[in-house]
Amino acid sequence: MGVALVRELFGAMTAEQADEALFASSGEYTPDARAFANGKPIRLIDGIELAELISAVQATGSVSERAPSASQVNVRASGDEDPACPRCGSAMIRRIARSGSTAGQAFWGCSTFPVCRATRPAN
Incomplete structure (x- = not known):
């Protein structure tokens, strides 16, 4: 996932005055995308982490732990x-x-x- 989409998300966050955002992708983020998100209230969830989250929900039937907010990551x-x-x-x-x-x-x-x-x- 490239930096342009992460920038677009940040622009939408700013326009909507959102406190934080999660961006999930089935693939990987480019180093530029990660660098842009660093220090911003954006949590990038790549394919590996997304698969782990889905597996955990499928195994237990529920989310056992609330994911940390972007401001805590x-x-x-x-x-x-x-x-x-x-x-x-x-x-x-x-x-x-x-x-x-x-x-x-x-x-x-x-x-x-x-x-x-x-x-x-x-x-």
């Missing part, structure tokens, strides 16, 4: 680790700010939110 290079929360030591999750002066920007938020509200910049 942490896209990173393999081998990188999520940072630890500076306040409580829990893992942090890459999120996208939905409102305020930083709306649309990525940041790290504590995985125990709302118990711990610690954040740190994504850079």
Whole structure:
């Protein structure tokens, strides 16, 4: 799946003021498509992941676990680790700010939110 379709989806998201989107394909995404989606509230589901999701539903008759939202998906290079929360030591999750002066920007938020509200910049 090429970058043009992912860009088109992002344009539709912007026009409709959507918070996030899932884009499922039976094939693979190009490196350009993945690079464009990185840091945006778009979850790309390729053919392998889609087949696994379908198999899981067929085996159990239901979805056993809610898929993480695009704002919670942490896209990173393999081998990188999520940072630890500076306040409580829990893992942090890459999120996208939905409102305020930083709306649309990525940041790290504590995985125990709302118990711990610690954040740190994504850079």
